[in-house]
Amino acid sequence: MLISTGAWTRRNLPVILSTLSLLLGWEIVCRAFGIRPFLLPTPSAIWTAVVPVWPNIAMHTAVTLRTVMLGLLASIVVSLPLAMLIASSRTVSAAIYPMLVLTQSVPKVALAPILLVALGANEFSRVIITFLVAFFPLVVSSVAGLLATPPELVELGRTCRATRVQELLRIRLPYALPFVFGGLRVAAALCVVGAVVAEFVGADSGLGYLIQTSMAFFRTPVAFGAVVILAIMGIALFQLVEITERLIVPWSSNLDNNFNEEK
């Protein structure tokens, strides 16, 4: 995984250039059309607004990050066993899947205020909301992976007299891991959404809370700063999932191209 700086620059140059030109275009448009800062602040105005209150923003970021990570953890802890249960028995699948779809057809944003009243305006209920927003794609892709295991591998297990638990843990689960990570990427992004929704509804800290209170006083640049930090958080989580996947699932075909490149 050692990449020379030259290669790194070459690979990331397009995204660096596109980001820079986006910021530049934004700045120019705002100045040229005289857009008022409380409607759309320029990137430089956001920067000057955020820097002086940096410790405060860092605190809010830490709070949100904590909710996001706990929500992601809860999603993993619940989704994997649930997926295994669904994949291992048709009866369980028939009983649980409709309920899962039901939880997904209810808009979680609408549920958030109700849950906060029921569970109290504390971190626990924010983690629950985050979890509810994020866990579904993880379950779905894990089940898909467990069921996508080639029948030959399952038969190999049978001829080796593997028990059903062994078949699940030693053959199906490792095979499903690339699928699990696919779901995990989506879940990581959704966790950020879930945490912010929960903070909008009931919180006294966090980036979602910061956005709401800033806008109440028309401090738009600070709100924008919080949005940018949320975006960075989402990207970082996505990268974290990808790096973990490389470490845990080095055989995954998703990573084949990179593997050959570095060989």
Added chain:
Amino acid sequence: MISLARVGKTFKTRRGGHVQALDDVTISVGADEFVAIVGASGCGKSTLLRMVAGLVQPDIGHLTLDGKVVTQATEGTAMVFQAPTLLPWMNVERNVTFPLSLSGRDVPEARERGRALLRAAGLAGFEQRMPRELSGGMQQRVAICRGLVQKPRILLMDEPFGALDALTREEMSLALLELWQANPMAVIFVTHSISEAVLLADRVIVMSPRPGRVAEIVEVDLPRPRSFDQEASAEFHRCSKLIRDRIYGGGSRAH
């Protein structure tokens, strides 16, 4: 040791029809016997093998191993599939000992036995490689080692060399014979290559398709150890012709 008495099997197709895969099959295989099964595709030879492996149950008739009715995979029976079916997340050595690890027999001696088998299969130095780094022939050799490491009394092979090129096939056939002579066991070897069947087996069971029936049982009276030189012998030709005639229904249309 392995005994099938008037075994039949019918599968339901998705459209609600029925396909009779096996009909009235009676075969017995001795303890150290090498039996090959040949036949056109659709003659139920794979079904027969999977039945002995305990993967499918007969509808009628009896299938027994040492007098016991087979209802699931039996200890001492190993199967080698047409495809290598290696686990992509394990290196070669761990793939070989995978069956042992399932039953807690993954002890140091077993691992040493696995390494010895890999050496015998010409895979010394590849123990730590991942399956996808190996060629198809090498992967299949790993799969055969995985079968043998269990010290099976019955080895079931379902067209194990089917996906290999002709040269690798011949090389693997001889390697298999050597391994079998060092560790005698009952082998049922499904193939659609007539010469491969004659070269390897003590007896060749010829099956006819739709429904799968035993058309002929050919005793191969060639001395062991076998080699490709014997392909020129009169006995080799006699057996091959007999088998070919049976498969194509008597007439000598080709050749």
